[in-house]
Structures are given as structure tokens and as C-alpha cells.
Amino acid sequence: MDSAWLAQSFSVNLVSVILVCIVLASVLQGAVRGASGSAQRFMLFAAEGVATVVSVIVAWKLSDVLSPALQSWLVSKQIGIPNEEIGIFRQMYYTFVTGVRDFPLLRIGIVFVLVYLACKTVLVRIWMFVAFSTGLLGKTSGEGGRSWMSSGVGGAIGALIGCGRALLLIACLFVYTALYPQSSFTKYVQASDLYMQGATQVIAPVGGELLVDRLPVFAKAVGQEFNQILQRKYEVIDARIPNDIAEAAKQVTAGKEGDEAKARALYQWVGTRVQYDWDKVEQYEQKRIWKEQSPEDTFSTRMGVCIDYSRLYAVMARSVGLDVKVVTGLGYDGQGGYGPHAWNEVYLAEESKWVPLDSTWMSSGGNWFNPPGFDKTHIRQA
Structure with a gap:
């Protein structure tokens, strides 16, 4: 007012x-x-x-x-x-x-x-x-x-x-x-x-x-x-871990020692295997039609938006014993503003701390696994 x-x-x-x-x-x-x-x-x-x-x-x-x-x-x-x-x-x-x-x-x-x-x-x-x-x-x-x-x-x-x-x-x-x-x-x-x-x-x-x-x-x-x-x-919602996702996560992290090594391997796998679904974004922005999908859908189609990347990463990480969160908030859009976004936080037991990562942005280049200044481009919802 x-x-x-x-x-x-x-x-x-x-x-x-x-x-x-x-x-x-x-x-x-x-x-x-x-x-x-x-x-x-x-x-x-x-x-x-x-x-x-x-x-x-x-x-x-x-x-x-x-x-x-x-x-x-x-x-x-x-x-x-x-x-x-x-x-x-x-x-x-x-x-x-x-x-x-x-x-x-x-x-x-x-x-x-x-x-x-x-x-x-x-x-x-x-x-x-x-x-x-x-x-x-x-x-x-x-x-x-x-x-x-x-x-x-x-x-x-x-x-x-x-x-x-x-x-x-x-x-x-x-x-x-x-x-x-x-x-x-x-x-x-x-x-x-x-x-x-x-x-x-x-x-x-x-x-x-x-x-x-x-x-x-x-x-x-x-x-x-x-x-x-x-x-x-x-x-x-994502408590059930499908066998094919669990098996894929096991293969991705095979031979990796420690939480950070496993978390990085899954981050790279999700970021390079899943493609950003621009059609889904367009459907929502122009027609307000939201296509809800499960991590299993994202895994099988290899398509999704930020929340889909994050949920798939979380399910894969939990299947190999990692403690992980799906975080929602605002992400920098590269044009001076911020828009709705989702990413993950994973707990590294050897360092006794939570670290952020963004597999969605990894797919477009750059290192987004706990980089310096992550909180300047990602604002948690509060």
C-alpha cells in the first residue's frame, strides 16, 4: 500500500x-x-x-x-x-x-x-x-x-x-x-x-x-x-529409492572414498547427464502449466528443471548413504536479478559441515560444488 x-x-x-x-x-x-x-x-x-x-x-x-x-x-x-x-x-x-x-x-x-x-x-x-x-x-x-x-x-x-x-x-x-x-x-x-x-x-x-x-x-x-x-x-515424497537409480548411484560412486568424493561424482553425473527442459519452463511461464515429475521420471527421460535436478541428486545421494537436502530459494539470473531456483546441500562427515552444490548450473559450465561466494548467487528461501 x-x-x-x-x-x-x-x-x-x-x-x-x-x-x-x-x-x-x-x-x-x-x-x-x-x-x-x-x-x-x-x-x-x-x-x-x-x-x-x-x-x-x-x-x-x-x-x-x-x-x-x-x-x-x-x-x-x-x-x-x-x-x-x-x-x-x-x-x-x-x-x-x-x-x-x-x-x-x-x-x-x-x-x-x-x-x-x-x-x-x-x-x-x-x-x-x-x-x-x-x-x-x-x-x-x-x-x-x-x-x-x-x-x-x-x-x-x-x-x-x-x-x-x-x-x-x-x-x-x-x-x-x-x-x-x-x-x-x-x-x-x-x-x-x-x-x-x-x-x-x-x-x-x-x-x-x-x-x-x-x-x-x-x-x-x-x-x-x-x-x-x-x-x-x-x-x-522421494523416500522411495528406485532400484535403477540406486544401482546407477552405486556405479557412479564405485571406488570413491569419503563423502566429498562421492558427492562430487554424483554432482558431475547429474549435471552432465540431465538436460535442461526449456519446454517445461515455457509451458509454465506462458500457460501456467506445471509438469510435475518424480526423480524416476528425470532419471528415465534425462530432462528436467532445477527442482528435478535437485530431487534426483538427493535420491541418488541418499542411496549411497549421504545426508542431503533439497534447498529452494532464488538464483542469480545473470542480468542483475534473481529468479526461483533449487539446489542441494550435502553433509561431509569428514569435515563435519554442510556444503552447497548446484548440479543444474554445472550443466551450463563452471564449478558449482561449494565454490567461493556461492551465497552471493544463491539466496535461501526464508
Whole structure:
């Protein structure tokens, strides 16, 4: 969203307008409900807020305890991806289960959400039971019995509820501005006097330092782990290693000692045996038709694009005992820009490190097995 366009189109800041509308709508609701109805609504609003805060704290504490326990339990189950062709639902199952087992942020997030929902549901139900049992919540008076005084008090209570709702929106906008401080929308949001008052006087003193300093780092970590989860799907889909591919990989690496020698031999084989499928690219770019193919298809046709090179390399590497990943992201296009691309990372046990390689680019010349500056032409998706 372009802030200059917004500024020219409206004489007032839309963020301020929305915040004012939230409060006014709540005041109107309060006046319509009257004092009794608004008071009950306020109690519900306050109780839900307290339940939310308590549930977040409980879920945060318990997730630290339950997450390692869940991981240990999943590890004890020795869940392995079967070396056979499996349907889409089993693919989703193994991707999810092994992802929860292997990726800590995903595991903590799932535990947190489950505990939070359970805790909040219990607290709200307990409060509702107590409130109805003690008469704190009950039937409100009818429309005919409502006085101007009742509507006025209801409107005042509605204003308090509206301020609470507005602060929730300000908190959400504060999170966005912390994650994207340089965006044009952030500048537009910060041009709102009402937003800045709520952000600087309420949100920032309560948790602003934590959000500004740690949230971007946390978001980056979540993005990186999410990318790893997306890569897991290739491990699940390509878990089955066809006999002809395994035999070819065995022949290619025959006599090679060490992980690097085997990894280089497979890199050269895939890069020289598979031809880039320009027709497949053209079909996708012009007609948006994507021809999905398995590593077995790539092996038999000797044709494919970057993801096909990478998946075939991964299957061949795993068949000879190498630990390998399919990586997706952006690759330099040679014209000053970057485009969608895929490559591999392989673990070299003798050096105890992961190294990148690009068999697709090897086919067009040059050394793309862990060359200097690889990260300048390849940007991992995050």
C-alpha cells in the first residue's frame, strides 16, 4: 500500500479514522445495551482478557516443559519414512509428524496453541459458571425500561470496551511496524497521532522493547524453520529409492572414498547427464502449466528443471548413504536479478559441515560444488 497515495486521497489518516470508529461503535453498542447490558458486556470483555493473559503465561511455561517430552516420545516411536510409494495423506502425515519431532519452533508452537486453547476454554467456562451461579450475569432489562441515564452509563462502559479494542489493533500494528520498519505502510501507520499515542504510552512501556528487539529475530528464525519444513516434503515424497537409480548411484560412486568424493561424482553425473527442459519452463511461464515429475521420471527421460535436478541428486545421494537436502530459494539470473531456483546441500562427515552444490548450473559450465561466494548467487528461501 503506497502511503503517498493514501495521503493524497484522504485528508485524515485512515488508521486514526478506524481507531475512532472502533471506539464510537462500542459507545453506540453500549448505549443500546444500557447500563446493565453494557456492564455485563464489560465483565465478559475483562474476563476474556484476563483469561487470555493467564492462558498465554501458562502455555508459555508449559510449552518449555512439554516440548522436550513430546520430542522424546516421538523419537522413542522410531517413526521412519517408508521406502515405498505413498499417497498424499500419508505424505502429509509423515511430513507433519517428523516435522514436529525434528523442528523445535514448530513443536513448541503446536504445544503452545493446544495448551493455550485448553486453558482459556477451561477458565472462561469456570468464570461463566461462577458468574451465572452468583447472579453477576443474568437477564437485562427490556427496551421499555431503559432510561437516558442507563444509556449514558452504557455508552461510557462501551467507550472503555472500545478503547480496549482499539489498543488490541494498535498492538497488532505495533508488531507489524517492528517486523517491517522500513515499509511504506509502517510510515503511514506511524503518521497517525492516535496510533502513536497508544503505541508510545501503552504498548511500548508494557512490551515494546521485547517486541522491537526480539520479534524480528524470532520471526526470522520461524521463517527459516518453515523453509526447512517445506523441504521435508521432498524427503517424504522421494523416500522411495528406485532400484535403477540406486544401482546407477552405486556405479557412479564405485571406488570413491569419503563423502566429498562421492558427492562430487554424483554432482558431475547429474549435471552432465540431465538436460535442461526449456519446454517445461515455457509451458509454465506462458500457460501456467506445471509438469510435475518424480526423480524416476528425470532419471528415465534425462530432462528436467532445477527442482528435478535437485530431487534426483538427493535420491541418488541418499542411496549411497549421504545426508542431503533439497534447498529452494532464488538464483542469480545473470542480468542483475534473481529468479526461483533449487539446489542441494550435502553433509561431509569428514569435515563435519554442510556444503552447497548446484548440479543444474554445472550443466551450463563452471564449478558449482561449494565454490567461493556461492551465497552471493544463491539466496535461501526464508
